[in-house]
Amino acid sequence: xxxxxxxxxxxxxxxxxxxxxxxxxxxxxxxxxxxxxxxxxxxxxxxxxxxxxxxxxxxxxxxxxxxxxxxxxxxxxxxxxxxxxxxxxxxxxxxxxxxxxxxxxxxxxxxxxxxxxxxxxxxxxxxxxxxxxxxxxxxxxxxxxxxxxxxxxxxxxxxxxxxxxxxxxxxxxxxxxxxxxxxxxxxxxxxxxxxxxxxxxxxxxxxxxxxxxxxxxxxxxxxxxxxxxxxxxxxxxxxxxxxxxxxxxxxxxxxxxxxxxxxxxxxxxxxxxxxxxxxxxxxxxxxxxxxxxxxxxx
Amino acid sequence: xxxxxxxxxxxxxxxxxxxxxxxxxxxxxxxxxxxxxxxxxxxxxxxxxxxxxxxxxxxxxxxxxxxxxxxxxxxxxxxxxxxxxxxxxxxxxxxxxxxxxxxxxxxxxxxxxxxxxxxxxxxxxxxxxxxxxxxxxxxxxxxxxxxxxxxxxxxxxxxxxxxxxxxxxxxxxxxxxxxxxxxxxxxxxxxxxxxxxxxxxxxxxxxxxxxxxxxxxxxxxxxxxxxxxxxxxxxxxxxxxxxxxxxxxxxxxxxxxxxxxxxxxxxxxxxxxxxxxxxxxxxxxxxxxxxxxxxxxxxxxxxxxxxxxxxxxxxxxxxxxxxxxxxxxxxxxxxxxxxxxxxxxxxxxxxx
Numbered sequence: 001x002x003x004x005x006x007x008x009x010x011x012x013x014x015x016x017x018x019x020x021x022x023x024x025x026x027x028x029x030x031x032x033x034x035x036x037x038x039x040x041x042x043x044x045x046x047x048x049x050x051x052x053x054x055x056x057x058x059x060x061x062x063x064x065x066x067x068x069x070x071x072x073x074x075x076x077x078x079x080x081x082x083x084x085x086x087x088x089x090x091x092x093x094x095x096x097x098x099x100x101x102x103x104x105x106x107x108x109x110x111x112x113x114x115x116x117x118x119x120x121x122x123x124x125x126x127x128x129x130x131x132x133x134x135x136x137x138x139x140x141x142x143x144x145x146x147x148x149x150x151x152x153x154x155x156x157x158x159x160x161x162x163x164x165x166x167x168x169x170x171x172x173x174x175x176x177x178x179x180x181x182x183x184x185x186x187x188x189x190x191x192x193x194x195x196x197x198x199x200x201x202x203x204x205x206x207x208x209x210x211x212x213x214x215x216x217x218x219x220x221x222x223x224x225x226x227x228x229x230x231x232x233x234x235x236x237x238x239x240x241x242x243x244x245x246x247x248x249x250x251x252x253x254x255x256x257x258x259x260x261x262x263x264x265x266x267x268x269x270x271x272x273x274x275x276x277x278x279x280x281x282x283x284x285x286x287x288x289x290x291x292x293x294x295x296x297x298x
Numbered sequence: 299x300x301x302x303x304x305x306x307x308x309x310x311x312x313x314x315x316x317x318x319x320x321x322x323x324x325x326x327x328x329x330x331x332x333x334x335x336x337x338x339x340x341x342x343x344x345x346x347x348x349x350x351x352x353x354x355x356x357x358x359x360x361x362x363x364x365x366x367x368x369x370x371x372x373x374x375x376x377x378x379x380x381x382x383x384x385x386x387x388x389x390x391x392x393x394x395x396x397x398x399x400x401x402x403x404x405x406x407x408x409x410x411x412x413x414x415x416x417x418x419x420x421x422x423x424x425x426x427x428x429x430x431x432x433x434x435x436x437x438x439x440x441x442x443x444x445x446x447x448x449x450x451x452x453x454x455x456x457x458x459x460x461x462x463x464x465x466x467x468x469x470x471x472x473x474x475x476x477x478x479x480x481x482x483x484x485x486x487x488x489x490x491x492x493x494x495x496x497x498x499x500x501x502x503x504x505x506x507x508x509x510x511x512x513x514x515x516x517x518x519x520x521x522x523x524x525x526x527x528x529x530x531x532x533x534x535x536x537x538x539x540x541x542x543x544x545x546x547x548x549x550x551x552x553x554x555x556x557x558x559x560x561x562x563x564x565x566x567x568x569x570x571x572x573x574x575x576x577x578x579x580x581x582x583x584x585x586x587x588x589x590x591x592x593x594x595x596x597x598x599x600x601x602x603x604x605x606x607x608x609x610x611x612x613x614x615x616x617x618x619x620x621x622x623x624x625x626x627x628x629x630x631x632x633x634x635x636x637x638x639x640x641x642x643x644x645x646x647x648x649x650x
Contacts, residue, residue: 071642076649139458139508139525161509161525244463244510247649255464257367259641 045274052267064268074252074269078276081248084163084238085231088170089178092227095171096178097220103179104186115183122176130240133169134160137241161243169237177230178223185219186212221288225281232277249273327356329568329575333384335362341591342384346424349587350578356571366393369563373398379563381572384424388637390561391630394420400562400569407577411600413555413617415627421559422576423597425588428533428555428616428625429467432517432548437527445552449528450475450499452506457527459503460520463510465637465644467554470626471530472499474552484629488636497643501650510648521546533616534593550621556628557597582606589615 055061068074099118103111121129136142137160144156159165189212197207235250242248249269256266331347333339343360351358361380363369366389372379385393393399399420409417416423431449433442437457443449449459449471461468470483473496478486486492508526511517517531522544533553536546560579562572578584585596586606595617596602602612602619612618616625 071646073642073646073649080649138523140523158508239512243508244512244648255645259638 048267048270048274051263052271054262054264056262056264061264064264065272067265068268068272077247077249077252078272080246081232081273084166084170084234084246084248085228087167088174088231089224089228091167091171092175092178093220093224096175096182096223100179100182100186100219101216103183104189118176118179121172126173126236129173130169130237133165133172133241137165137168160241162245163242165241165243166238166246169241170231170234173237174227174231177226181223181226182216182219185222186216189215221284225284225288229277229280232273327354327571328359329356329381329572330359330361331382331384332361332363332368332380334365338592339384341588341594342424345587345591346579346584350575350584354575354578356575365389366398369393369398370396373563373565378567379565381566381568382560382562382575384558384560385421387418387421387423387557387559387628387630388633390421390559391418391634392637393561394418395634398564400564400566402562402576403573406573407580409580409598411582412580412598413622416557416597417559418630421561422580423557423559424579425592425594426555426557426597426615426617426622427594428550428553428621429530430533430536430548430550430553431471432521432529432531432536432546434521434524434527434545435547436524436545440547442547442549443528444549446471446475447477449530450503452503455528457506458508458525459506460509460511460517460526460529461500461503461507462517462530463512463648465640467530467628468500468644469493469496469640470554471552472496472503475499480552480626483626484632487632493636493640493643497647500644501647504647518544537593537614550616551624553616553621553625554628555616555622555625558594559597 052064053060053062055063103114103118106114134141138144139156139160141160143159147153148156159168193211193215194207197211198204202210233250234248235254238246238248239251250273253266253269253273256269257263259265329351333342339360339362347358347360363380363383366383366385369379369383370393371377390399401419402417402422404417407422409422412423413426416426431443431446433455434457435442438455443451443455448455452459469487473483473486473492474480476495476499487496509516509520511520511529511531514532514535517529518535518539520526520529521531521536522539522542524545531548533548533550536544536548540546560576562569562576566572580598582596582598582600582603583606585598586601588594588596589607589611593611593614595615596607597617599617599619601607602617607615613620615621
């Protein structure tokens with residue numbers, strides 16, 4: 001009964017009009033942003049999609065996609081891309097989770113100072129950091145020189161130029177992307193839950209796994225997803241630290257431009273990479289309820 | 299106040315640009331040339347462009363560009379083309395096959411004293427460099443590899459290797475290492491079995507390849523850091539790091555003589571003048587200048603005569619007759635015909 005009385009308010013129409021007007025104003029305020037998204041994202045992506053169907057002779061053709069199916073190279077490159085991205089993500093979690101946990105338990109001031117050590121590399125150029133790793137990891141680099149001098153090993157270890165170097169460099173670059181959302185989530189976990197758990201007789205380990213860990217999951221899955229997706233498009237680090245042995249999709253895109261002298265061959269790879277990334281985002285949004293993690297579902 | 303100053307200078311700048319573009323549009327004797335920039339274009343400018351322009355009494359507008367893909371872009375979008383572009387021989391050949399370049403008039407440009415194979419219908423050689431095998435003198439001392447067979451022999455020369463991450467000359471050196479005589483290399487490489495034979499040889503060396511290099515700067519750095527014991531690469535780059543104290547040496551035996559060249563894009567606004575200008579910078583007298591600024595050799599053999607180039611410097615250049623004799627040429631026909639296939643095969647081998 002109360003509902004009908006609400007609906008039959010005398011100024012209902014006026015209110016409705018106001019609301020509509022407000023929504024339109026908001027939309028028009030957002031229109032510069034919408035326009036720029038159309039201009040800098042949607043149109044280029046559509047153009048990319050179109051180009052991927054243009055063959056060598058300039059006409060419509062599926063040859064750019066056919067090449068990807070026929071040649072073993074492309075399947076291997078996609079496999080490498082996923083392998084490197086997955087390994088980077090896993091190592092990031094193994095290193096990042098304990099660190100974020102440690103930071104979240106520190107008093108605020110100490111945590112802020114420690115956070116700087118996470119953020120500082122984040123603010124340094126990616127290229128600079130990658131070359132710094134090269135200096136440290138190479139055959140006559142810091143680690144090998146000291147290791148041999150101290151008698152820890154006799155032959156220089158193969159650290160730079162290969163999968164090892166690529167992973168080390170990428171983890172270093174990606175770790176903050178995992179730690180930041182994770183730390184944010186952990187900070188919002190009410191410490192009273194842990195006290196209550198202890199009060200009810202749970203051991204610290206059980207408290208962690210049954211109370212703290214599940215509550216930190218939204219941050220963990222957000223960070224994992226960000227890291228994994230960003231890794232898929234990595235170029236500089238594998239190109240420099242991989243020594244030509246780690247070939248990822250982005251590198252093949254640039255190879256294809258040089259090799260086939262036509263944008264189509266490169267565009268097709270870009271389209272496939274984009275489609276895979278979107279598929280991953282879609283699946284994880286279903287499984288992980290990503291909208292809630294990113295704050296849209298509140 | 300500050301803003302005022304800035305806006306005045308901006309105004310002044312745009313004014314001068316306007317004036318400059320107006321004068322260049324009206325004058326008939328201005329040529330636009332695009333090259334690679336950096337120390338390379340610097341050398342070209344001082345050695346070739348400026349002296350030639352002075353003699354002809356014309357003005358050169360120099361620009362830096364990103365290669366033949368820029369020429370294609372300009373031609374597709376209908377923008378004003380450059381009059382002359384500097385290019386690698388391989389990409390010039392491909393651009394020519396695509397119809398982007400103007401055929402050169404060799405009645406105007408005199409190439410009678412050029413090394414054979416350093417000019418094509420569409421591009422004329424500007425400088426000669428060499429792809430050689432370089433070794434770490436700390437590892438091997440004076441007794442470095444003297445042939446590609448040595449380079450591939452990991453028993454006789456234990457140590458790590460580096461090769462280019464593209465097919466480039468890798469197929470050719472693999473066949474030379476496998477015992478194919480110099481003259482037969484391209485003949486063998488023009489068959490399926492030949493290409494497979496080369497690839498198998500590369501596969502054999504692959505476990506010993508520590509790095510697949512991407513750029514000249516990289517292979518020079520690899521030798522300087524002692525990261526690898528042997529690498530293929532461009533001779534000039536090794537000279538530069540050797541001056542910097544790197545323990546590296548190389549020799550020209552079985553090296554690959556390759557060249558950079560100049561071409562005229564289709565639709566160049568001053569085609570005829572560009573042709574005359576190319577004739578001028580191909581003269582021995584002008585070509586001899588280049589070695590003063592960069593360790594690349596002239597394409598014109600005559601530049602080595604009459605003491606135009608200091609004998610001591612001349613002996614270190616890739617196109618010095620005694621050095622050139624020991625080397626192979628880059629066969630552009632092979633690259634146009636089999637390049638794509640070789641590249642795909644090489645890529646597949648790399649990702650195995």
